[in-house]
Amino acid sequence: MPSSKPYRIAVNTGGGDAPGLNAVIRAVVLSALSEGWEVFGIRQGYQGLVQGDGVVPLDRASVQGITHLGGTILGTTNRGNPFEWPRTLPDGSIEMVDRSPEILDVFAEHGLDALVAIGGDGSLHIASELSKRGLPVVGVPKTIDNDLAATQVTFGFHTAVQTATDAIDKLHSTAHSHERVMVVELMGRHTGWITLYAGISGSADAIVIPEIPFGMESLAEAIRAKYERGPRYAIVVVAEGARPDGGEPSLVDAGGDGKNPRYGGMGEWVARELEERTGFEARNLVLGHLQRGGQPTAYDRLLALRFGSAAVDLVAQGHFGCMVSLDPPDVHGVPLEEAVATLKTVPPDGDQVRTARRLGISFGD
Numbered sequence: 001m002p003s004s005k006p007y008r009i010a011v012n013t014g015g016g017d018a019p020g021l022n023a024v025i026r027a028v029v030l031s032a033l034s035e036g037w038e039v040f041g042i043r044q045g046y047q048g049l050v051q052g053d054g055v056v057p058l059d060r061a062s063v064q065g066i067t068h069l070g071g072t073i074l075g076t077t078n079r080g081n082p083f084e085w086p087r088t089l090p091d092g093s094i095e096m097v098d099r100s101p102e103i104l105d106v107f108a109e110h111g112l113d114a115l116v117a118i119g120g121d122g123s124l125h126i127a128s129e130l131s132k133r134g135l136p137v138v139g140v141p142k143t144i145d146n147d148l149a150a151t152q153v154t155f156g157f158h159t160a161v162q163t164a165t166d167a168i169d170k171l172h173s174t175a176h177s178h179e180r181v182m183v184v185e186l187m188g189r190h191t192g193w194i195t196l197y198a199g200i201s202g203s204a205d206a207i208v209i210p211e212i213p214f215g216m217e218s219l220a221e222a223i224r225a226k227y228e229r230g231p232r233y234a235i236v237v238v239a240e241g242a243r244p245d246g247g248e249p250s251l252v253d254a255g256g257d258g259k260n261p262r263y264g265g266m267g268e269w270v271a272r273e274l275e276e277r278t279g280f281e282a283r284n285l286v287l288g289h290l291q292r293g294g295q296p297t298a299y300d301r302l303l304a305l306r307f308g309s310a311a312v313d314l315v316a317q318g319h320f321g322c323m324v325s326l327d328p329p330d331v332h333g334v335p336l337e338e339a340v341a342t343l344k345t346v347p348p349d350g351d352q353v354r355t356a357r358r359l360g361i362s363f364g365d
């Protein structure tokens with residue numbers, strides 16, 4: 001703990017945005033100010049540190065009225081890994097260089113004592129590596145995917161589930177009117193948490209998630225049975241990272257050069273297959289980044305504010321290389337390295353999946 005000089009801490013937001021980021025920033029800033037510290041924001045994830053020009057002072061006014069706002073006032077990127085920074089060579093080719101030493105230099109130049117790094121899997125991995133190289137870091141777990149094992153839940157997830165559930169609710173009437181199968185592709189590259197929770201809450205007829213490989217014929221049979229039973233329409237929710245039994249997830253080549261594969265296309269494939277196999281008209285909706293936008297729910301706001309406050313507590317105690325974690329009823333610190341080591345996946349025989357099955361929801365298995 002510093003004594004003779006005011007403590008100077010920095011905060012950044014990395015990776016894909018999630019509702020609640022601004023609430024964390026506000027809690028970090030106000031908690032730090034209440035300790036008599038100075039606070040600085042780093043722009044665009046780690047970019048502001050690598051380039052050295054993105055360190056901005058944050059005061060009470062900077063974080064006024066932002067608790068309920070989606071996005072992040074600091075900006076973010078999921079392409080700013082300082083350990084693999086692209087550098088263009090004279091012949092136009094690109095090589096990856098490690099610019100992490102510059103982060104440590106810029107940190108020291110600004111007289112910063114600690115970094116609160118708000119991020120998901122990727123950004124917290126970077127935080128963990130920087131911590132091993134001597135940067136005093138406290139992590140805050142963010143991701144709508146809810147796939148970090150070391151915390152009961154990440155902020156942003158609750159809002160994304162609500163957004164997805166609202167969308168499914170609205171699809172019931174149009175699907176029913178047209179007697180159609182509506183397929184909804186939801187986010188979740190490696191895990192099906194959003195799809196599972198929204199699918200159950202929104203009364204889907206089938207839920208397709210990466211943790212339970214599906215059979216197309218089994219899915220088609222479930223839809224035929226639903227039409228027979230009535231009402232004659234169906235809602236199928238598909239996680240973007242889902243894969244058919246014995247098959248692979250669907251990837252799209254974002255840059256057209258094979259270097260930037262992204263998950264996507266599984267919903268469309270499922271819709272086409274279902275239409276062909278059942279004869280029922282099927283349409284696909286990709287909800288996409290809507291799930292990351294908008295105002296955080298009250299649950300996510302509170303969780304984000306608690307995480308921000310707890311992160312400042314960990315800094316004050318000198319507990320670096322940690323991540324704040326919800327372990328009800330408390331928020332406490334867990335080692336960052338452990339926190340990023342395991343992905344939290346949906347247990348196929350857990351109570352949520354069991355509940356869904358009892359409600360007559362098919363997983364296509």
Ligand code: F6P
Pocket residue numbers: 016078120143144145187188189240263292
């Ligand atoms: O990690 C959250 C997430 O929303 C994933 O579910 C999704 O695949 C990804 O981000 C998309 O990120 P972007 O389009 O920003 O690259």
